[in-house]
Amino acid sequence: MTVARDGASAAATIHQAAERLRASVGQVVVGAEQAVDLVLVALLAGGHVLLEDVPGTGKTLMARSFAASIGGSFRRIQFTPDLMPTDVLGLNYYSQGTGKFEFRPGPIEANVVLADEINRATPRTQSALLEAMEERQVTVDGETRPLPTPFVVLATQNPIELEGTFPLPEAQLDRFLVRLKVGYPTEENEVAILRRFEGRSPLSSVQPVVSGADLVALGEALPSIHVEDDVAEYAVAIVRATRSHGAFELGASPRASLALFRAARARAAIEGRDYVRPDDVKTLAQPVLAHRLLLSSNTRLRGRTAEDVLDEILRDVPVPVADPA
Known part of the structure; x- marks a missing residue:
């Protein structure tokens, strides 16, 4: 797919692709x-997703649906305390048949990787994902191998069961573009789920509606989505406010500013607009920033969450008024 580099055409093309993906999933x-x-948003912006929710809310199904909708490969890695880095990245082994060392790729080499219960693995194994998520490559025994494109990690963790888990370090949390919660369905939707899955799984009928190569091309067109200076300054003001707020021991980094900027462009394009509104930034501030913030001990003792403090910041930071004509 060739995507026009003017904002209006790019936004229209991205919007059409997003509608097909929405319908497919x-x-x-x-x-x-x-x-x-x-x-x-994460797929278009080239980011990764942290799904934080209780089991049984459809996280795996969502990941499989997206993989099928882009015609991409899907691998699921069940993270456990005994999982080793080579179980994720792959390893070199001696083949008796050829008399040579050969590389056996790990499950990380897929377009959509579901890292299930990532916080159950040891920090050593968790860190094995860092290079893959940031650089789109893996290094085994000094040899670097590129990962397929597109490449997205959807990692899950259960926020309730903490026994036997290893909290993700800030460096790894910062690699996730967004953190989200699927949540329980409404009563009406839960009845619809029963009906939809009473026979053959609908996943088997999902066909590719956007190719992986097209998805990459759409993401490369995002810079054509216009961002006014005051909207960019609004995004930066929100991020900088987290660094000076007394509730946080560690505020959001410049990587967070870039993530919010890219995500806002992606959201605007998905909605068919060739410009970013302040509302795009405000809507995405929670899912993009909250997991990157480290609360102070006093704030945690008072029972406040990063989302609570971000709500306060979003109320205090002045919002630009005018949208481009």
């Missing part, structure tokens, strides 16, 4: 429109 995933849209 919607054949399987019921009532999680906000979560689906955030995954779409």
